[in-house]
Amino acid sequence: xxxxxxxxxxxxxxxxxxxxxxxxxxxxxxxxxxxxxxxxxxxxxxxxxxxxxxxxxxxxxxxxxxxxxxxxxxxxxxxxxxxxxxxxxxxxxxxxxxxxxxxxxxxxxxxxxxxxxxxxxxxxxxxxxxxxxxxxxxxxxxxxxxxxxxxxxxxxxxxxxxxxxxxxxxxxxxxxxxxxxxxxxxxxxxxxxxxxxxxxxxxxxxxxxxxxxxxxxxxxxxxxxxxxxxxxxxxxxxxxxxxxxxxxxxxxxxxxxxxxxxxxxxxxxxxxxxxxxxxxxxxxxxxxxxxxxxxxxxxxxxxxxxxxxxxxxxxxxxxxxxxxxxxxxxxxxxxxxxxxxxxxxxxxxxxxxxxxxxxxxxxxxxxxxxxxxxxxxxxxxxxxxxxxxxxxxxxxxxxxxxxxxxxxxxxxxxxxxxxxxxxxxxxxxxxxxxxxxxxxxxxxxxxxxxxxxxxxxxxxxxxxxxxxxxxxxxxxxxxxxxxxxxxxxxxxxx
Numbered sequence: 001x002x003x004x005x006x007x008x009x010x011x012x013x014x015x016x017x018x019x020x021x022x023x024x025x026x027x028x029x030x031x032x033x034x035x036x037x038x039x040x041x042x043x044x045x046x047x048x049x050x051x052x053x054x055x056x057x058x059x060x061x062x063x064x065x066x067x068x069x070x071x072x073x074x075x076x077x078x079x080x081x082x083x084x085x086x087x088x089x090x091x092x093x094x095x096x097x098x099x100x101x102x103x104x105x106x107x108x109x110x111x112x113x114x115x116x117x118x119x120x121x122x123x124x125x126x127x128x129x130x131x132x133x134x135x136x137x138x139x140x141x142x143x144x145x146x147x148x149x150x151x152x153x154x155x156x157x158x159x160x161x162x163x164x165x166x167x168x169x170x171x172x173x174x175x176x177x178x179x180x181x182x183x184x185x186x187x188x189x190x191x192x193x194x195x196x197x198x199x200x201x202x203x204x205x206x207x208x209x210x211x212x213x214x215x216x217x218x219x220x221x222x223x224x225x226x227x228x229x230x231x232x233x234x235x236x237x238x239x240x241x242x243x244x245x246x247x248x249x250x251x252x253x254x255x256x257x258x259x260x261x262x263x264x265x266x267x268x269x270x271x272x273x274x275x276x277x278x279x280x281x282x283x284x285x286x287x288x289x290x291x292x293x294x295x296x297x298x299x300x301x302x303x304x305x306x307x308x309x310x311x312x313x314x315x316x317x318x319x320x321x322x323x324x325x326x327x328x329x330x331x332x333x334x335x336x337x338x339x340x341x342x343x344x345x346x347x348x349x350x351x352x353x354x355x356x357x358x359x360x361x362x363x364x365x366x367x368x369x370x371x372x373x374x375x376x377x378x379x380x381x382x383x384x385x386x387x388x389x390x391x392x393x394x395x396x397x398x399x400x401x402x403x404x405x406x407x408x409x410x411x412x413x414x415x416x417x418x419x420x421x422x423x424x425x426x427x428x429x430x431x432x433x434x435x436x437x438x439x440x441x442x443x444x445x446x447x448x449x450x451x452x453x454x455x456x457x458x459x460x461x462x463x464x465x466x467x468x469x470x471x472x473x474x475x476x477x478x479x480x481x482x483x484x485x486x487x488x489x490x491x492x493x494x
Contacts, residue, residue: 001169005122015030018053018071049118070114077176078120081206091125091139105204121161128158131362133425149432156185163190169492181433188413188457199440210321218301224475262476265297269399270304275432308391318384392439
């Protein structure tokens with residue numbers, strides 16, 4: 001699949017139409033996704049997509065082009081509401097049949113920009129917040145999403161299908177969601193770019209929640225520039241999501257800075273050694289990539305360490321459990337007339353009653369723990385939330401950035417894909433997502449190389465609203481390694 005820039009040019013010149021592009025994408029999905037050997041990255045296709053593409057071609061013929069996304073096919077994660085004939089289920093049998101009455105804000109923005117929302121991507125059921133031994137990329141409705149580099153291996157999650165779809169060329173860009181690692185892990189594991197933006201930059205209205213203090217939607221793309229274009233369209237205030245009211249006025253426009261220069265002179269990057277040490281070959285690969293950043297002019301401060309690293313783990317889980325119960329109950333209150341579940345308690349009961357289909361590989365311990373929690377006025381929650389913010393912000397990321405006068409932190413995103421194991425669950429050696437996720441700060445991952453044919457990503461992490469800086473660094477790095485990585489990347493030519 002070509003980049004947005006190239007596809008937009010071909011659409012502009014008439015070499016390609018939106019209908020032709022959509023049909024090519026659908027053909028690839030039909031050839032690669034279903035069946036015993038398929039990737040199972042797509043939950044459902046939009047039966048109205050071609051009608052939309054025809055309309056957008058007619059608009060273009062009349063001289064109206066809405067944005068760089070005009071006529072571009074896009075998949076969205078299966079936990080995002082669409083007011084069409086597609087269901088919004090988070091991959092769960094409990095929500096089968098749920099048709100949202102209104103588009104999520106991110107979907108409304110995509111449609112307004114001229115994107116063709118042609119399907120929903122499979123995901124880790126309930127965005128991977130269900131059981132203690134979960135299997136990333138598996139859902140009771142969509143089955144097991146598989147890593148396109150090795151179908152025996154995990155695509156990571158929870159935005160599994162969104163990342164796989166971009167990696168193999170079903171679409172040039174897709175939408176994922178993250179609470180902690182659910183964009184950046186599948187992006188790096190599938191060899192694509194992922195942006196987990198500042199919490200509050202993109203509206204969460206109409207997205208099945210886990211926890212409002214950490215949840216965000218974000219782009220998954222073939223390139224940093226494509227991801228930046230998509231984020232600039234998604235970002236902005238929304239009356240339906242109070243977290244978006246504090247967006248700086250210059251924020252969306254600043255995301256699309258010039259990507260022509262790869263000069264990083266004057267940029268100070270802190271090598272966050274707390275997130276090394278999970279795999280010696282990953283460390284060796286990233287050490288080599290650090291030299292590339294230096295060649296681009298960046299000044300590396302090495303090492304830097306978060307004094308509070310890992311101290312927030314218990315507090316984070318406490319926050320997630322409390323907020324999951326509160327936020328999911330609020331979402332489900334409007335869903336019950338369609339599917340019969342009006343609360344987390346109802347979902348737990350449904351899962352038990354349909355255990356053979358829903359719980360064949362792992363349980364729902366996290367849901368049960370969440371149901372046992374009190375409200376958001378409970379002291380245990382209030383204290384945990386304060387600890388999370390203090391330990392990851394003022395005493396964590398911000399403290400390190402300010403002390404060393406850094407523009408960003410850099411580290412390996414994680415380790416290569418592990419084997420899918422429906423008996424023991426995921427085998428995760430760890431990654432660097434947690435600090436930025438808990439703080440609500442931005443995190444960009446970009447392909448850095450391969451180990452035994454499996455992708456590894458490099459992460460850029462910064463303070464709130466500093467996406468433009470992270471994207472500048474990630475783009476320069478991407479350009480520097482582009483020719484080396486290109487032969488190994490799995491992208492269909494359309």
